[in-house]
Amino acid sequence: MARILLLLLSAACLHTGNSAGYQKKYDYAVDQPAVLSGVQGGSIEIPFSFYFPWELANDRPMSIAWRWKHFHGEFIYNSTQPFIHEHFKGRLIMNWTQGQTSGVLRILNLKENDQATYFSRVFLQTTEGMKLWQSIPGTQLIIHAFSTTLGSPSIIPSAVPTTGLEDTRGQRNPSLLNLGAMVGMVVSKVVVIIPLYGWVIFLWSKQRPAEERLNPSKAPQC
Template identity: 65%
Template structure:
């Protein structure tokens, strides 16, 4: 079982926890592979079951598992990250083999840390722009949040450079000798 040991997330955005697994056993004709997820600690509460469609109440409408049988890898996606989501997540696998039902789980899990981003505002003579990463209209699409943040950084940088050049030109103009 492979999962990243640590992942950072930003409150309000989404996170992808990739996982993969392999096994030495021969599968039956109907392996009935199931993926389950736990949180908080190794023997923690189940938060997802692929066979029943169970999703823990805390994750309702925020939990997507991108995996289909017989794949041996996938991605767990948690949308609209909340401060309470900061914990450890463990992937667990069930499958039927010619030796019977086999069950195994990640030992260390994935430690998810959530960062709260504070919205800041930078004012220049001609532009007022936000330099924070919050974007309430596109929280469910992190690529739009990243694109918006990138555009704000570029616009802010251009405004600051333009202001600096204008100040340099003004100072040079003031220091030139009178005719």
Template identity: 65%
Template sequence: MAVLVPFPGGILLLLLPAACLQAGNSGRSNRERPLEVQQPTHLSGVQGDSIEIPFSFYFPWELAKDPQMRILWRWKAFHGEFIYNSSSGFIHEHFKDRLILNWTQPQTSGVLRILGLKEKDQTVYFCRVHLNTKDGIQEWLSTDGTQLTITRAVSTTMQSSSIVTSAVTTAQLEDTEGQKNPSFVNMGAMVGVAVATAVLITPVCVLMIFLWWKKR
């Protein structure tokens, strides 16, 4: 690119090195890069299962020779308690043995996995990024975070109870359908008693008649 510079008696044409122009554009481009942490606004999981919260981050600075990148997580509020620190290995007591961060430096994206979801895990989670740049130490986090909703799993005990209740009800219905009319049952019983009585009384009557005849 050429620049026209006026001077007494004429105009001087100067050629600027292309490297200077590229350096200027590069610096402006870096400053225009967004500074943010991206997370899904809402996720839902089932109690007892696991869930993954993906994240990615962007920044305008040039990293230092040793960037010392760290990923931290807060919960419940923007300035809530820390639940995870990638550099120290800190894990909140509530999440003991239940947090796994799938991320390695210098990646700018990763996943936080929560195992064995509990009812109290239902809250908002915020990812925070910390790193060293040529402009100094920088740290920032997601402003909205991820709202995690926990739903209860269907109890197997309740399912078993429902199955047993249904089976008993079906059996009762089948048994009721197989029974005869109570009036017919009672009549049959009465007839049976009468027949049995007649069978027992008849020999006695015959014997009495025989003895009476013999006396005659």
């Protein structure tokens, strides 16, 4: 009975050791977002981070590279050369410092044909030799066409209240203008008629004494 228990304990120890070794072998990875989207003419940032169990060998043991389109696609960036793909000349910025385990790949002035999947790749110089691996799913980048409706001034506060209206500053009401014209005409006629009537009365008053001298019988009796 004691011999059987000893065999079972030995088997359990061996199983535990193998399990621990398996976990250590795969204790490294690269993390990236699964999907990102951007707009043509804009920019996008693809963050990444990685971890590993090994001891680094020297002062500059890390190197980062990027591929696109598929897992074995062309390299678009390599920090050791340095190298930038012709398609991304002047549009690619890598925000990463030697020794850090995270960074950001930034793509400027996005184009329609930038839509693809991007994979970060890590190179390490360790005390156990060169180690390299990359993200398996990568980051799918979706590019949206620029929409002019997003930036169109569809609502302009200064234009809304004046729509369909005319600027009436300095203008008078037409009815007031008509009334003023009528009053002006009446006044002008009065100005002309009053002197005329005065002149007629003056002539009549001078003519009456002359008629009385010629016809005394028509003179008033006292």
